[in-house]
Amino acid sequence: MAGTSTSRPSVVALIPARHGSKRVPGKNVRRLGGHPLLAHTIAPALASGVFSRVIVSTDSEETAEIARHYGAEVPFLRPAALAGDKSPDIEWLEHLLGTLRDDGHLPDCFSLLRPTSPFRTAATIRRAWELFCAQEGVHSLRAIELCTQHPGKMWVVRGERMFPLLPFGPEAQPWHSTPYQALPRIYVQNASLEIAWSRVVLEQRTIAGEVVVPFITEGHEGFDINDPHDWMLGEHLVAEGQVTLSQIPQAPYPANQA
Numbered sequence: 001m002a003g004t005s006t007s008r009p010s011v012v013a014l015i016p017a018r019h020g021s022k023r024v025p026g027k028n029v030r031r032l033g034g035h036p037l038l039a040h041t042i043a044p045a046l047a048s049g050v051f052s053r054v055i056v057s058t059d060s061e062e063t064a065e066i067a068r069h070y071g072a073e074v075p076f077l078r079p080a081a082l083a084g085d086k087s088p089d090i091e092w093l094e095h096l097l098g099t100l101r102d103d104g105h106l107p108d109c110f111s112l113l114r115p116t117s118p119f120r121t122a123a124t125i126r127r128a129w130e131l132f133c134a135q136e137g138v139h140s141l142r143a144i145e146l147c148t149q150h151p152g153k154m155w156v157v158r159g160e161r162m163f164p165l166l167p168f169g170p171e172a173q174p175w176h177s178t179p180y181q182a183l184p185r186i187y188v189q190n191a192s193l194e195i196a197w198s199r200v201v202l203e204q205r206t207i208a209g210e211v212v213v214p215f216i217t218e219g220h221e222g223f224d225i226n227d228p229h230d231w232m233l234g235e236h237l238v239a240e241g242q243v244t245l246s247q248i249p250q251a252p253y254p255a256n257q258a
Helices: 039-047 061-069 089-102 122-133 198-204 228-239
Strands: 011-016 053-057 109-112 140-146 155-158 161-164 187-197 212-216
Touching: 011 039, 011 089, 039 053, 039 122, 053 061, 053 089, 089 109, 089 198, 109 122, 109 198, 122 140, 122 187, 122 212, 187 198, 187 212
Parallel strands: 011 053, 011 109, 140 212
Antiparallel strands: 109 187, 140 187, 155 161
16 A cells, blocks of 8 residues: 555546547537647646656547647547446446456556646645555545535425435534535545555456545645536636636647547
């Protein structure tokens, strides 16, 4: 496990970029700040100096060409059966890590970096890796942030009645009637990054495992583009200078080819 020796485990970056996207068509190759969205994850992954390889998993040759243009590897295309909009991550991760194992190149660890978090930086990645490596006996690390909508104030509706989602807290002062500032701090996962031991996926068929390290993102590190509103907000944050995109050394991928 991490932290049990002075040598660092080997680690690769795995970037999922399947072709289909219903809510934001062509999302992974759509341009933000002059470059395809995918480039804003590849660039900080390479610049972090953490990874021995930066690998993109995609079912699209067009996306693969863009990934290679920006310095990532695409050793093979993802099978179509593992690239549906309901395909769970564990399936393509099993396939990819199993292929690397069969080729004799299985890393000790991997970091899952989704292209939908373009404001994650090289420093973000290094901070997460240092935290993971400092831990004893853990299975994974996952990015989280404070909830803006506290589950203590959420309800479940059953017919014409509703019930607190979380029936905890003192009876005299239930959470749904407590000021937000007085509620216990609750975190929600975001899509910024995950780090895990490869054996957790291959032996336990899970990404998180049972012992998970919290990595609390700062500022816009955990910003995630999932729908058109998110995209517009991301463009606004860039245009207004509220976030700075990672520096990309390559020239923009030719627009007439994307």
